[in-house]
Amino acid sequence: MDSPELTEQIGQRLRAERKSLRLSLADLSERTGTLSKSRISNYEQGIRRMGLEEARILADALGTVTPAYLLCLEDTRGSESPEERIADPVFPRERRPTPAAHAEHGRIDTHQSAW
Known part of the structure; x- marks a missing residue:
């Protein structure tokens, strides 16, 4: 998928x-506290692509999706708690690499330290 198509898909989401939440642009703008109606409209129309921080702000304001879902990085709509999103906004809980996965690739030492 090329960049304009991705930007459009992000806006559609x-x-x-x-x-689906029956929010106007003004309602969502007010919920974000920082993003204007015009800016949100530009995202929706595919005129502008939101960044990671804007996706986090919008996901928090919507309360039903993750930033990764809004950015088309995953297809799962479900939202995590704000604390979990703050801990890792790009890799939601179900997609975070496990210590075992890192060990398989030699990225961490699984042996107990003898401190």
């Missing part, structure tokens, strides 16, 4: 989620 945002608009669909906002509409």
